[in-house]
Amino acid sequence: MRLRLQTDYALRALMCLAVNTERRVMISEIAEQQSISKNHLIKVIHRLTGLGFINSQPGRSGGLWLSRPAAQINIGDLIRQLEADSVFLDCFEGGAGRCRLIPQCQLKAVLADALDAFYAVLDRFTLAQVTSRPDELRALLAFAGTDKR
Numbered sequence: 001m002r003l004r005l006q007t008d009y010a011l012r013a014l015m016c017l018a019v020n021t022e023r024r025v026m027i028s029e030i031a032e033q034q035s036i037s038k039n040h041l042i043k044v045i046h047r048l049t050g051l052g053f054i055n056s057q058p059g060r061s062g063g064l065w066l067s068r069p070a071a072q073i074n075i076g077d078l079i080r081q082l083e084a085d086s087v088f089l090d091c092f093e094g095g096a097g098r099c100r101l102i103p104q105c106q107l108k109a110v111l112a113d114a115l116d117a118f119y120a121v122l123d124r125f126t127l128a129q130v131t132s133r134p135d136e137l138r139a140l141l142a143f144a145g146t147d148k149r
Contacts, residue, residue, distance in 0.1 A: 001118050007082045009036055009044045014078070016141060017054060018070040018127050019134035024063025033141045051081050070131060076123035 016030050027045055031038040045064065048054045055067045066073070099105070131137060 001115065003079065003083065004086055006040075006044050006047070007079060009034070009041060010048055010078075010082055012036070013041065013044060013048065013064075014053065014066070014070075014073065014127055015131050015137065017064055017066050018073075018131040019137045019141070021066065021070075024057070024061075024065050026063050030064075047082070053078065066127075070128035071126050073127040074123060075125045075127065075130065076119045076121075078127075079122055080119065 012034050013030050016033070017025055027041055028038060030036070031041045034041075045054065045056060049056050052067055053073060054064050056062065056064050102108075
């Protein structure tokens with residue numbers, strides 16, 4: 001399964017926030033550290049805010065932070081929500097249904113099982129588990145500043 005670039009950016013942004021719970025993080029920091037266009041990241045942050053994964057406050061003393069503990073953010077649930085409007089194949093829900101093989105195709109069931117297995121693995125993990133080494137991740141990201149919430 002291939003995830004959209006926006007989902008990749010969302011996962012990276014959430015990981016950055018998960019290892020910086022002691023302060024608010026600016027969009028520009030994440031964009032710079034992750035080499036992501038700030039304009040693209042703003043759209044991703046807006047979506048994550050709308051889905052209830054993060055909080056944001058504009059202004060000089062503003063920034064981003066997780067809306068709940070990382071241990072309560074399930075990776076499978078997160079990706080399902082972020083990918084909800086993408087279509088896996090033409091014959092899946094939301095597809096155009098133009099494939100001539102649909103009436104006799106057995107591949108769709110196989111691929112549906114594979115997709116279910118993909119999400120079953122992701123459902124076993126939380127954001128806290130995939131950021132269980134916060135000191136090492138912070139060092140890689142080289143976040144500056146010590147603004148407290």
